[in-house]
Amino acid sequence: MDTQQQTYALETTANTKQQESRNRLMELFKNSPLPSPDLLFNLGLYTRSSLLVKFLVMYEVYQKFLNVPGVIMEFGTWWGQNLVLLENLRSILEPFNKQRKIIGFDTYSGYPLPTDADGNSAVWQEGSYATSADYVEYLEELIKTHEAGNVLGHLQGVHQLVKGDVIQKVPEYFTQHPETIVAFAYFDMGLYEPTKVALNTIKSHMVSGSVILLDELTWPEAPGEALAFKELFRPNEYSIEKIKLYPSKTIVTMK
Numbered sequence: 001m002d003t004q005q006q007t008y009a010l011e012t013t014a015n016t017k018q019q020e021s022r023n024r025l026m027e028l029f030k031n032s033p034l035p036s037p038d039l040l041f042n043l044g045l046y047t048r049s050s051l052l053v054k055f056l057v058m059y060e061v062y063q064k065f066l067n068v069p070g071v072i073m074e075f076g077t078w079w080g081q082n083l084v085l086l087e088n089l090r091s092i093l094e095p096f097n098k099q100r101k102i103i104g105f106d107t108y109s110g111y112p113l114p115t116d117a118d119g120n121s122a123v124w125q126e127g128s129y130a131t132s133a134d135y136v137e138y139l140e141e142l143i144k145t146h147e148a149g150n151v152l153g154h155l156q157g158v159h160q161l162v163k164g165d166v167i168q169k170v171p172e173y174f175t176q177h178p179e180t181i182v183a184f185a186y187f188d189m190g191l192y193e194p195t196k197v198a199l200n201t202i203k204s205h206m207v208s209g210s211v212i213l214l215d216e217l218t219w220p221e222a223p224g225e226a227l228a229f230k231e232l233f234r235p236n237e238y239s240i241e242k243i244k245l246y247p248s249k250t251i252v253t254m255k
Contacts, residue, residue: 014050022048055085057246061184061213062089064253068209069099070183075166075198076215077104078129080139082186084146087159091150098152100183102143102159103173105166105198108136112165114224117192121221124191136163166194170201182206188215192224199232212238212252219248 014022029046032039072086083104090100110130118124143159162169166189174180182205189195199212206212214229216222229252236255243249 053245057243057249058082058085059089060243060245061211061251062086062093064251065184065209065211066093068183068207068211070181070205070207070210071101071103072184072186073182073202074102074104074186074188075106075170075194076188076190077106077139077161078188079131079135080104080142080161082188083139083143083159083161087143087146088150090158095151098155098158100158103162104160105162105164105169105173107165108163111191114191115193117227118190118222118224123221136161167197170198174201174205180205182210184211184213186213186215187225190216190219190222190225192228195225196228196232199228203232206254208254210254212254214250214252216248217250218242 025046025048032046034042034045072090074082074086077083083102086102090097090102094100108131110127111124113126114121114124140161143161144156147153147156147158162173182202185198185202185206187195187198189198214225216225217229218226233252238255239253241251241253243251
């Protein structure tokens, strides 16, 4: 079992029977009799409920900041599925808002070594959640292709991928773009130090109604996210709620 598989095994809540079902679903997908165009149009045949709920949650969260001006940011993009979902939701929910830029930050080389604030969880393996060396270029092309097929698709460039260490890249981005207003920020890094730097940097660029989605706020395996958030935000500055369909995720709305 490689490092990534070990991480999956530690994170999953699925029992043996459920994992066997997922493996069988993967086999059915790989051996699908559908022609490629039909397969792409019928991906719902192979979308299990635990993935579908993530799509529903992203739709729910998007509506919370729909009337707030500013950009969308994700810290910890991995393969970039959320960025694609957000691009398509932007096209569905506000098709003429081409000022809603979507920006993703990731090392694309996986996790660094955790610090003491991150505890001793075996989840955080150095290099886990890495992508292939040239994946950023592929993801860029993928997002552009989605964008081109959406409303006002001829107006390109309403997204940006920032590759590198968040600790350096996020402050650097806001130094170069001090006018930025953040309507929505999705945090899925887990580790204390990059989470704290990114939260601290974006805080002064948020407005009333801006939304933060925290992926691991109450997960014991990732104490760093909660520590970073609690050190930077006072209770009177925000309202907070768990997501009904996905209780491990937390929505923070700025007052």
